[in-house]
Amino acid sequence: MGEERLTDELLEQLLASASPEAYLAQSGIADRSFTDYLNALLDEKGLKRSVVIRDAGLDATYGYDCFSGKRVNPSRDYVIQLALGLRCTLLETQRLLRYARRSPLWPKIPRDAIIIFGIEHGRTRSQVDDDLFRLRRETLVKAE
């Protein structure tokens, strides 16, 4: 998917631009949907949708609809589950959340901090849920 440009760098370029047109022409950013980025991540990691959906602990039809483009902004927890299923890095997870118009993970919030720790340490979705449960926070997949 090529090198993603860093937000700080882009912001600097935007602030230095004379007009929004100039920035849009120079920066090379394009309209990119959550679905596009999700599928790009899938391709890049060479994973199968069925595996990702199962690891994410999502309902199969819901997960399928995310990849097919029927669901364009799933809830924040669903996006986090998808990111964990896709074995995303923290940077990729934050980007995925932003493309879904959901707030990124924030270390100032205890529950987010537990999730960030899990992502950074390569934990699976169910391991992250175990951590959340152990530390008495709301789990990603709700208990039956």
Place this chain on the structure above:
Amino acid sequence: MDDPVLAALERDEAYTVVKVLAEKPSGVTELVQRTGDTAFYVRKRISAEIANPDAWAQLAAIDNPHLPRVIEAYALPDAFATVCTYVEGFSVAQLVSARGALDAAQAHAILTDVCDAADALHARGVIHRDITPTNVIVASDGAHLIDLGIARVGDASARHDTTTLGTWGFAAPEQYGFAQTDARSDVYSIGCLAAYMLTGIRPHEAGFEAALRSLPAAIRSCIEKACSFEPSARYGSARELLEAFHEADTVPVRRGGLPARPVRALIPSRVSLSEISIAWRSAGVLKKAAVLFLLLIDALFAWGMYSSVGDINAAAPLGWVVADILMKVALATCIAWALIDALLAFLGAGPYRVASRRAVLWRKRVVPVAVITIAALFTISFVATALFGPAPQR
């Protein structure tokens, strides 16, 4: 694997897409391969509204040599997916546009196979509804009726079809919504197909009527009966149509239905490198070894030609040098060509039969590359000789 959607998705992901064959609002058709398997399959995704799972359940039970075999069919949340065997060959539309009308014996052979396939469908209560020149593929083992995408199970209770599908010119009038379709709608399409094969003109094109009149009277009346507007005036089944044709057509049937000579116009014009690599991967070890051996001989020969360019005496007149080089280039090209032909034969479908697409890929890529390489070698050696004198003698 308890969830049915996940199970279907897993079946779906067992295939890798080689090429998208068609992309229409009604669905996508792809050429696919299963991981670890060299065979090709055709996967069709039919949008959920027009998909007909009942028809596919019936189709899966049919085993007819003139129909694709259904490998599997499964429902995804937004589409119904089917996987069938892939038939390699040229469609009747391609054959006719390349060579004009087919001869009577060949048309008859194709018609025999198509009627057999249609009968097998009708016996199960399935109506194809899209029998057209592009959906009849002529392969080395006869004609195949493909594209079961809009097939449906006849339903006596419905007054007319709820969706209008089919191909203009070949679809029976009732397919446009006047009445319920049945086996006789396919008879109509087969009649149009027969007319198209014998005249080379599509039923809705100018000159069709005149071309039809030039056919023998018995065959013409046979086609006219099959293509009657009113279903009850047509033959009752594909078998009946075929029998009438057998009586009308006195030319003996030639089985196989393949043209004896290669058809230049049928060779696809654009070939991608990825297709070459697929052809290579699907070839067996023996074929690969043979191909490598032939290419090695070719390379050695080219090298021999290259190193003998310097043998000409530097004092010889320029005309001699040029003539010598031209002769060697011509010789090398001929030999390279012969080797590549042998190579194609090894790959299973040389140009002396109707070239299969896979073989054509090789011819389209390998031949130009070989010729250009050899020509380049000679140009280099010629320039080198002109600049630095003759190559050192052993």
